[in-house]
Amino acid sequence: MNIPTSKLKSCLLYIFIVGISMVVVLCKDAQKQEANTSVNNLNGNYAVEVSMENQVFHIQQESLLPVKTIFTKDSILLLFREKENPFQLNLNLTHTDILVAQNAKYSIPDENAGKIKVDLNFFNSDRNTKSINKRIIFRKGIIKIDKLTENELDMTFKGEGSGITERDNNFLISGKIKATFTQ
Numbered sequence: 717m718n719i720p721t722s723k724l725k726s727c728l729l730y731i732f733i734v735g736i737s738m739v740v741v742l743c744k745d746a747q748k749q750e751a752n753t754s755v756n757n758l759n760g761n762y763a764v765e766v767s768m769e770n771q772v773f774h775i776q777q778e779s780l781l782p783v784k785t786i787f788t789k790d791s792i793l794l795l796f797r798e799k800e801n802p803f804q805l806n807l808n809l810t811h812t813d814i815l816v817a818q819n820a821k822y823s824i825p826d827e828n829a830g831k832i833k834v835d836l837n838f839f840n841s842d843r844n845t846k847s848i849n850k851r852i853i854f855r856k857g858i859i860k861i862d863k864l865t866e867n868e869l870d871m872t873f874k875g876e877g878s879g880i881t882e883r884d885n886n887f888l889i890s891g892k893i894k895a896t897f898t899q
Contacts, residue, residue: 764796764805766838766891768852768877773803773840783897787815787866794869796895802842805893807869808835814864822859824875834859836873838889849879854889868896 764775775798784795792809812833814820822834836854843850857875864871871893876886 762892763895763897764891764893766803766805766889768838768889768891769843769887773838775801775803775805777895780895780897783895785866785897789815792864796893802840804839805891806835806837806839807871807893809833814861818864820861822861824854824857824859838877843879845879846881849882851880852877852889853880855883855886857889867898870894 761777762774763777763780764773766773775796779798781797781799784793786793790811790813792807792812792814794807795804796806797804810833811831812820812822824834824836827834836859838852838854840850840852843852854873854875854877856877857873859873859875860871862870862872872891874890875888877889878884878886
């Protein structure tokens, strides 16, 4: 059987493209799995641990700067940061009654239909992008608060987000906060 060279080249090109596509898909799945499993295993005394964009960011409990907080009847604003750390985490809760219940589970974006009640965002000054997109918004997923008081937050989150103006380029974000703080 004699196969024409042009058909053979077409078949080989097709096999090559399919093979490359499979490798790309498998690599992306492996990266997603690695990002998700890395946060499930806290290895130290971290107040904050976040996995996104194939990196894991930490803020250690012992070097946690005073948490910038605002606690009022219906507004809670928390900013977690560490000296000389390019990464920060910001959590804003409004009209949620979380202080009464002390725990809650929020599905984003459903929880924010109408008015934004739960805002989780991050700042990474080392992110290689326009300065506006160094602020990363948690756009879709689950935020579970196991305990919130005026001096303690125990929370997990898993979902997707992107830079402020990068709405169509979401990436996986997951993490934990287990912090004690003073106002």
